[in-house]
Amino acid sequence: xxxxxxxxxxQEQHHVVSKRVRTVLALLSLPSGTPVLFEQLMEELWGExxxxxxxxxxxxxxxxxxxxxxxxxxxxxxxxxxxxxxGYLLDLPPDAVDAHRFLSLAARGSxxxxxxxxxxxxxxxxxLNLWHGPALxxxxxxxxxxxxxxxxxxxxxxxREDLVAAKLGMGEERGVIAELRQLIAQHPGRERFSExxxxxxxxxxxxxxxxxxxxxxxxxxxxxxxxxxxxxxxRLYQSILxxxxxxx
Numbered sequence: 001x002x003x004x005x006x007x008x009x010x011q012e013q014h015h016v017v018s019k020r021v022r023t024v025l026a027l028l029s030l031p032s033g034t035p036v037l038f039e040q041l042m043e044e045l046w047g048e049x050x051x052x053x054x055x056x057x058x059x060x061x062x063x064x065x066x067x068x069x070x071x072x073x074x075x076x077x078x079x080x081x082x083x084x085x086x087g088y089l090l091d092l093p094p095d096a097v098d099a100h101r102f103l104s105l106a107a108r109g110s111x112x113x114x115x116x117x118x119x120x121x122x123x124x125x126x127x128l129n130l131w132h133g134p135a136l137x138x139x140x141x142x143x144x145x146x147x148x149x150x151x152x153x154x155x156x157x158x159x160r161e162d163l164v165a166a167k168l169g170m171g172e173e174r175g176v177i178a179e180l181r182q183l184i185a186q187h188p189g190r191e192r193f194s195e196x197x198x199x200x201x202x203x204x205x206x207x208x209x210x211x212x213x214x215x216x217x218x219x220x221x222x223x224x225x226x227x228x229x230x231x232x233x234x235r236l237y238q239s240i241l242x243x244x245x246x247x248x
Contacts (some may be wrong), residue, residue: 003133028090037087044142116168124163
């Protein structure tokens with residue numbers, strides 16, 4: 001799910017060719033163990049278009065998905081993709097879906113950033129290594145999948161922020177500077193990346209460069225968004241100006 005949708009069983013991989021079947025599989029995989037109503041699936045696949053026999057078309061995609069799952073797993077397709085009252089249920093454990101594994105690893109890593117930064121780095125790197133492209137790539141972009149994709153991408157950025165924070169907690173300031181410059185170029189409005197770069201530069205004895213990061217970030221925020229920097233960024237700027245010992 002964290003890129004082009006692929007089914008993997010042991011050493012065997014299957015790329016789902018049909019965009020509609022991929023979309024149905026994604027919709028059924030994200031709410032683990034939860035049925036998805038026929039109406040919700042049809043809305044994602046066809047929007048507000050009125051098609052004849054829409055339910056039959058949905059059923060045909062479910063049949064195709066069952067055949068793929070049966071071929072890959074050796075189990076009956078209707079055991080894995082069950083018809084329940086008013087919808088379908090994909091009978092898979094959460095850890096069978098990379099999106100769920102990512103969210104679990106990222107949450108565990110985030111919780112250890114301050115108490116055990118080395119373990120946080122291990123967990124967060126494992127979470128981020130699950131990604132191989134944009135979330136839910138190559139799907140029909142109905143409202144539900146758009147929200148899911150946006151949520152996963154936001155959590156991906158949060159995991160990157162937490163990973164840098166853990167590395168800073170381990171004293172790896174020099175190693176994160178180039179990475180942070182690239183992240184800021186990609187996400188200039190993400191103030192936490194600017195804060196982390198300022199801190200890393202300051203700890204490497206590059207106070208002037210750290211202050212320049214603040215000015216460039218403020219200029220971008222004002223010009224592009226009409227906003228002033230947040231309180232945390234201002235506070236860090238003032239701390240660097242006064243060379244507060246806590247920054248070390």
